[in-house]
Amino acid sequence: MTHTRRSFLQYSALFGASALASPLAGLAIPPGDKKLGIALVGLGGYATNQLAPALLQTRNIELRGIVTGTPSKIPVWVEKYKIPEKNIYNYETFDRIADNKDIDVVYIVLPNSMHAEFTIRGAKAGKHVICEKPMAVSVKEGQAMIDACKQAGKQLAIGYRLHYDPFHLEMMRLTREKVFGAVKIVEASDGFRAGDPAQWRLKHALSGGGPLMDVGIYAIQGARYTVGEEPLAVTAQEFPKTMPEKFVDVEESLSWQLYFPSGAIASSFSTYAAGVNRLYAAAEKGWYEVNNAFGYGGQVGRTSKGPMEIKHINQQAAHMDGVAMSIINNTPNIVPGEEGLRDMKVIEAIYASIKAGGKKIQIG
Amino acid sequence: MTHTRRSFLQYSALFGASALASPLAGLAIPPGDKKLGIALVGLGGYATNQLAPALLQTRNIELRGIVTGTPSKIPVWVEKYKIPEKNIYNYETFDRIADNKDIDVVYIVLPNSMHAEFTIRGAKAGKHVICEKPMAVSVKEGQAMIDACKQAGKQLAIGYRLHYDPFHLEMMRLTREKVFGAVKIVEASDGFRAGDPAQWRLKHALSGGGPLMDVGIYAIQGARYTVGEEPLAVTAQEFPKTMPEKFVDVEESLSWQLYFPSGAIASSFSTYAAGVNRLYAAAEKGWYEVNNAFGYGGQVGRTSKGPMEIKHINQQAAHMDGVAMSIINNTPNIVPGEEGLRDMKVIEAIYASIKAGGKKIQIG
Known part of the structure; x- marks a missing residue:
């Protein structure tokens, strides 16, 4: 067995069923x-x-x-x-x-x-x-x-x-292989109860926005790769602040709905008021989800056929190793600037919809 | 032990921890x-x-x-x-x-x-x-x-x-007793993939509306009793139909957001396109939820401290027995017409918000 092959199998074990479809599978150098x-x-x-x-x-x-x-x-x-x-x-x-x-x-x-x-x-x-x-x-x-x-x-x-996390790779695989048929609805939420009122996240000049910028972006990401399409438009709502002294110039809670080309819809929520953290897909013939979806670990995956039998990994190590391999191999990495830019376009459209009173806004 | 006392204990066992706080606890006649x-x-x-x-x-x-x-x-x-x-x-x-x-x-x-x-x-x-x-x-x-x-x-x-179901009684208790602090966010969704295109549910003249009328009402109910307040206003969105030939005069999918007096928010989704079925509460110090929340059985309850250890009951039997006891005792039942009317007011406000392009509508 070559070094390359052995390394691949080690990663395969690490990444569970998703490894075969993962960007690491094509690894050229050990x-x-x-x-x-x-x-x-x-x-x-x-x-x-x-x-x-x-x-x-x-x-x-x-x-x-x-x-x-x-x-x-x-x-x-x-x-x-x-x-x-x-x-x-x-x-x-x-x-x-x-x-x-x-x-x-x-x-x-x-x-x-x-x-x-x-x-x-x-x-x-x-x-x-x-x-x-x-x-x-x-x-x-x-x-x-x-x-x-x-x-x-x-x-x-x-x-x-999370593009290197085996639970999220499994969500992508279930969608890509249409294991439960076509995805119709995604529910994706990410939020937590913000502590320290002095933290930079609560200052618009440093953060550029509230929970949407900080963690809601994971719900956008999750919806995009779980539907497996790019959203065309969005409607969004901001909620009245319950702690206005804490959230002076960023939003406290907001929700948004993404409209995908196939007719699939994502319904999302993000907040600094309390803990929400889930990525759920409803498809034609069943559902699949990860709870504690966007955390640094502790993901719990389930499908309508039973639990996901997947081992947790160190997400940050997998991410940095994956990017490093792309650099070493001189191949494109799977989380490029263009991927980040798509989320920024969605975020700007969400804020625009809120400003327009919930009107549907096309994503640029 | 009196007959009454024994019967109460039987119900207590049936209803788990919730029985003490349940409307059945005060049962006057055996x-x-x-x-x-x-x-x-x-x-x-x-x-x-x-x-x-x-x-x-x-x-x-x-x-x-x-x-x-x-x-x-x-x-x-x-x-x-x-x-x-x-x-x-x-x-x-x-x-x-x-x-x-x-x-x-x-x-x-x-x-x-x-x-x-x-x-x-x-x-x-x-x-x-x-x-x-x-x-x-x-x-x-x-x-x-x-x-x-x-x-x-x-x-x-x-x-x-569900007002007689022990999982939902437990959700109500956790809110009422502020076990995890005050509720800030509720996520409540109910929907399924509608089969037979000839069913009366899909004809507006018989149903009065689509999934909102049929199952979304459970998400409204769930949000109301899990927040433990009456919503003041609502914003709502209807989504483009992916099966317009099937959903001729009722909506296929919609979402809405309820605004409660304390500042708590409920984010909800209802659809005939795919299966969504969950009631989740995010409070100051933790979360609690029921999955398969609104089904005739099979509820799975969890909190941030662990699973709900509750036995399933026959919901319909508990409901009809409960109403019958109220009639026998000549005491008000816990699911009166007024309770239904509150949901009808929310439903009318949801349709009004959709008609007004997602504008916030006060609930009458």
Whole structure:
């Protein structure tokens, strides 16, 4: 058995039934032969608690650099992840990363409104870029990011970890193979009870919007790949704020409905008021769903024929390894800037529908 | 131990934890001491497959009469349920039931547009009335039914079996006792893939509307008692028909959002295109839900702390026994005409919002 074949089978076991249909199945070079170097740009909660630990499990990419505006964070990272002094930057010195051969990829994990600037600066520095979702705070910014990476000849990947999660790959497979017939209805919701009132997510200038930008985007994503089509139009509703002192310039709760070419419909809800978290597909001959769908783990999958027998994986490790393999193989990654841009178009149409009192808005 | 006390404990076991808070807990007379007689008015699928079999399990009410427009159905019912000749009526002779001392209650199980007429005729014949949901096809009709029963001094109960179902009683209890804090969001959906294109449900003249009238009403009910408040306003959307030849004059799919006084929101979906069936509450400190929520059985209840350990019951038997006990005790039943009227007001507001392009409509 070749190394490649064995590695594939390891991934197959990891990814369950979905592996055969997964982007990893066509892997040309065995993981582990070459590791890319990544720098995390922004050392907030997601970088600290998810990405850095995941990078201890990745086989094609490893943590080699950090970019932070908070010097006090540096010693902890240096000690924990053995980051050499020369691979540490702040937001002013960031562009010098162009000269650093250790770093192949930068992962932008800053507040949403900073994504465009740092993605473009990263591309100009000659680095591949992974940018956390939402890719930007507008379609215009998103397009500029795609253009900049294209011009630099570098890959742009969005932080859509769920495209590498076996439960979500299974949802995609059930749709693609029409296991329960054609999908008619998707219900997709994502929301949580927001804590700290001082967090950047609640400041429009940093977040570009409320729960829609932060987690509703997963419901949009989920609806799109579970229906397996691109939505044509949307209607949307914003709800009165129950905590107006907390949600000063972002929405608290909203719902929207997506209209797909086949006539399929997605009904979605997103909120900072309480926990909703589910992706459900109703098809002609049955249903399939993932509860706790959009969490970092703990997915529970079921179909009308029984539970999904799938093992959980480290989503962040799978995501970064997958993107790294695409870079190593020089093949397109499966979560490109264009994928992020489609969601930005839906998000702008949702806000436009709310502004127009719930009128149906075509998605640009 | 008295008979009453023992009977209560039997019900308590039946109803799980909810029994203490259930309307049956206050039962003044022991079940089984006197049985009321009921006549089923309309012998369609629900009367045949659910109500008549359930009446073999009821302890306070029994099947004694039938009213049908289809003479060919009579022999089967006579043989199976030992219905005496004198207790058999058609729609013309129905009013003579006034002289029949065997019959205390009539259960109207006719197409929706016939509910008002037969409820009013039943009340005028001096019978208590149980009327299947939706109580009518308009608020105006519903009010006339309430008035007629009041004038006759007879009880009017709507076929809201889920008010007697232990899973739904548990949802009500979790809300009432704020076990997970105040409810913020409810997601409630009910729909199925409609079969026979010739069925009366698809003819507006008989049904008064599509899935909203037929099953969406359960989502409205569920939202109301799971939030534990009465909604003030609604926004609603109808979706393009994917099977216009089948859904000629009723809607195929629609969604709506209910706005409650506390700021709680319910997001709902109803359809004849595919199966959706869930009642979910997101509260401040956790969530609780019933899947297959609105079915005649097979409810699956869960909370953020674990599964609901509740036994399934025969909903129809519990419903008819419960209404019968209210009649025997001369106390108000828990699913009165007024309860049905509230849903009719919501339904009319939903259709009005759709007609107004999704505008927010106050509920009358």
